[in-house]
Amino acid sequence: MRFISIHDTRTGSALPLQTGVEGRVGIYACGPTVYSRVHVGNARPFVVFSVLKRFLEREGYHVTLVVNVTDVNDKIYDAARVAGRSSDELAREMTAHYIADTDRLRLGRPDFEPRATETIQPIIGLIDDLVSRGHAYAEQGDVYFRVRSLPSYGDLSHRDVDQMDQGEGVEGAALKEDPLDFALWKAAKPGEDVFWDSPWGTGRPGWHIECSAMAEELLGVGFEIHGGGIDLAFPHHENEAAQTLAARGEQLARIWMHNGMVELGGHEKMSKSLGNIRGLADVIDEFGRDAVLYWLLSGHYRQPLAFAPETLEAAAASLQRIVEAGRRLGGAEPNAECSDSHDAFFAALADDFNTPRALAALFGWINAANRCDPAPARGQLEGMLGILGLANLLEGEEQAPAEVVALAQRRDEARAAKDWATADALRDELAALGWEVRDGTSGPELIKTF
C-alpha cells in the first residue's frame, strides 16, 4: 500500500488516508434526491467515488462504498402532488431510473444504497439520543437541533455561527429557539402522504439526520471518507457532522471529500433548480458511455468541470489514441519507461486522486509502448484502464465479414499489380462499408470505423 492523501474540507489540507481497522476503508457519499431523473452533474460523485474505490482496492484496501438515496423530502411531495401521484410511487420510479441510468456507466453498484424510508427506526433512535443529551428539543411535533449547543458547529464549512445569515426560514421558524436551529423531525402536514409514527407524533425525518443514521448503521462512527458535491458542505454535511458528534461524542468521518460542480452555459453550476440540466441518460446516448466517463475523469475532482458538446467530442477523440494503442499491444515485457509511467499513474491517484495527472501518465505509457518493438504486453495498460473503468477500450475488434475481407483481398491483388486506381477505388468501397484499410508491414489491416 502506498501513501495516499486526500484533501479534507474541514482542515483545508491534504490528509493521509488512515484506516480505523487495518486495511478497511469506509466511504459514504451522498446520493441523489429522487424526485426526477439524474443529470450529468449527479453522475460526477458517483464516478469519482466509484473510481476511487477501485483504486483503493487495487492498493490493497477493503473498501465499503455507501451511496444513499433520499426518497422522502419536500421536493418529492411537491413533484408527486404536481404529477397527481403518490410520493411513494414517484420515489420508487425515480429510484429505479437512477439505478438504471448510473448502471449505464458500467462501474458496478456501491456496496450499499440505503433508502431514508428504510432507515426510520435508526433515525428516530438518533434523534431520541440528541434530545436526551440536550442537543435537540421537540416543539409541536417537530424536533430541532440546538445548534448553539455544539461549540464546534461551523468548523467543517468554515462558518462563524454569529456571522451567518439567520435564514428567512419560512417553515417552523416560529417554533425554533434560535433561527440557526434545523429540523431533525418534521410533523406530518396536511397533503403529505408519507409519514411514520414517532415519539413526537407522526412525521418524517429532516434531510440531514437520515445520512447520519444511515452512515452509522453501515459504517459505524469515525469512518474514513465522507463525500459528496461541494454544494453539500453547508448546510447538509455541517449538520450531519454536528448531529453525530453531538449524539456520539465522536466525529462522523475522518476526511470530508468534496467534488466540484459540473457547469453548463457560462460558468453556472448545473442544477435542477436552475433548470440548466442535461440528463445523464441523454448525454450517454449522445456521446457514449466511454466519452462521458473519460470526460468526468479528465479534470481534477475538486475543480469545476464545464459541460460542452465540443469537450465531450474531444474526449471521444482522446479515447481513440488509447484504442489505437490497444491494437498495437504485443507480448513483450514492458520496458523501464513503461513501468515508470505505470508507477506515475498510481502515484498521481495516491496524491489527492489526481485523475488528469494519472491520464497524462497513461498517455506517457502509450507513447513509450508505441516506440517499443516488439510491443509490450497489455497487462500494465489494462491495469490502469481497469481502475478508470475503461478496460473495455482494449476489447478485441469486430472481425470483418467475408465480403469485406474479399474486397480487401482484391485490393491487395491490385496493389501487387501496382494498379493504384483500382486499389484506391476498392479502398473507397470498403470505407463506404465502414471499414478502413491500413497497409502495415504484416499485411493490410481492417479497422471498423462505424
Add this chain to the structure above:
RNA sequence: GGCGCCGUGGCGGAGUGGCUACGCAGCGGCCUGCAAAGCCGUGUACACCAGUUCGAUUCUGGUCGGCGCCUCCA
C-alpha cells in the same frame, strides 16, 4: 455583507520558485504507391499591477473578471 474557490498556449486541462505536463486540433518531417496509424520536431501559455527573490506562471499585497455556499441542490 460573511466564508471559500478560480482566471494557464486554438480548445480541454495538470503542475511547479529556475528544467517538455498531457489530450484534442494545427504546422513541418520520417514512414507509405497514396493514405491511415505510429514516430520525431514545432507554438514569445500562465488575467492585470506592484512587491519579495539571483530568478515567479508558481510566494505576498492589490486591481479586474468569473463561480460556489450562506435557502432545496451532487
